Amino acid sequence: MSFEVRMKCREMLAGALKLVDTAEGSADPDDMATRLEEAIYDELRNSEFKYKNRIRSRLSNLRDPKNPELREKYMRGEISPDTMAKMTPEDMATDDLKRIRQSYSKQAINQAQMRKVQGTKTDVFKCDRCQKRNCIQLHTQDGDEPMITFVICEECGHRWKG
Template sequence: MEVTEQGCREMAAKLEKTTEKDPSGVGAIELLKLVLDADVKDKLKILSATKLSKVVVKLSKRDGCDREVRDLAEQVIQKWRRILNAPKASAKNAAPAPAPAPAPSPSSASSGFKSRPVAKTGEPTRDMVRQKLQQVFEAGIAANESRLREHESDTAEMAQEAEQALFDRYCGVDKEYKQRFRSLIFNLRDEKNPDFILSVVSGQTHVNDLATMDIKDMASEEMKRTRSNWVENKKMARAHAATRARTLRRTRAHVHTQACRLRLLAPTRLTFAQALMDSKSYEQYTGKKQQDGILKCPKCKSMKTEYTEVQTRSADEPTTKKCFCNDCNYRWKFC
């Protein structure tokens, strides 16, 4: 196999076509042997640019592939890693240089993404948004480099797709477009929410979904739990308030019923003692002297008596007089 850009592209296309026809990938064994025998020293950038390395990594992790295919793909990857780490090993054994070399930038130190300029749109606001998004994506990949060693990302393409999705959703650069961009930048840069930027740069959350994603879905797990607890507490508070309101209504209805029974709502103003007692008990309670009645008690001969008339027989019969003596509490009746 000739390790050129055109040859690597053709090899990647053949591997993809073979695995599409046969999911087990048995037909890719001969192709992988050619890739394994090829001399790729000082040509690793060509493998990354033509996506041949990405196709081989997928074959090594594919569940439906034949065991021999996965082993061959793993051997190819191990060979490439040894070539990639060979300069680092020789540099460790070499004598230290008199002047320390400057520290590489995060974009050049990371081999998991391509750093290239984003495509210009001719509109300053959109170009600025694309540059800011690319910077955020590169910073996220650099912060999670240990987790993304075998993951290749094109930050420029990611930034372009995210900005294009924003532009298509809001049909232009308006107030909502800018507000959505500020919200995205805040959540992507949030140090308290590293899982969100990791999900974006690792591909779990597609960049096209950032334009339509709900703000609540961007929050961290801790914030989601806090918000869920707040909603549950609010529901419980509403339930308690409704219970208290029902209890208060029942209490008011009960008090109103008792007030009606105790004649507190009568036109005449009565004291609380008058409402609780009948007229006779209230007069005894206040010490008011009772007046003489028209009947004499047959027992103690006192005139402090009272009576009530009750119709106990038919309507053409006279009423029955029920009498009571206030001095000796003697009761009698007559017709």
């Protein structure tokens, strides 16, 4: 990775951090941009392609006018440069977007399960994965074999024998 590329990335990150006046108690945008770029470089120095994509992702999220909280939390030190460098798009999303994605996921899980499963809702079982008691119970019995109980968590989709 060339020195010029790294300096340009730092400059762009600093520009994204300076989009809004920094609140009192915030760090210097140039310093925070340098620290973020160094954290990304330390992790991805062997892949220029991945390094540039990670920088682009951070720029996009830091510039997002709908997500000023991310920039503010980073500038106040609530998110460290190392953490910011490794955050996924889901981690950087606004709280509203996270809630929307979560509701879509729950709807998709429920729709997929209801198409396949017609069981009885129960709170008798506790999911090992999410620790919730929102489950569907199914019973199967073939001929002279004993009855088997299957349980599906409606929260996370985890399946097990009860």
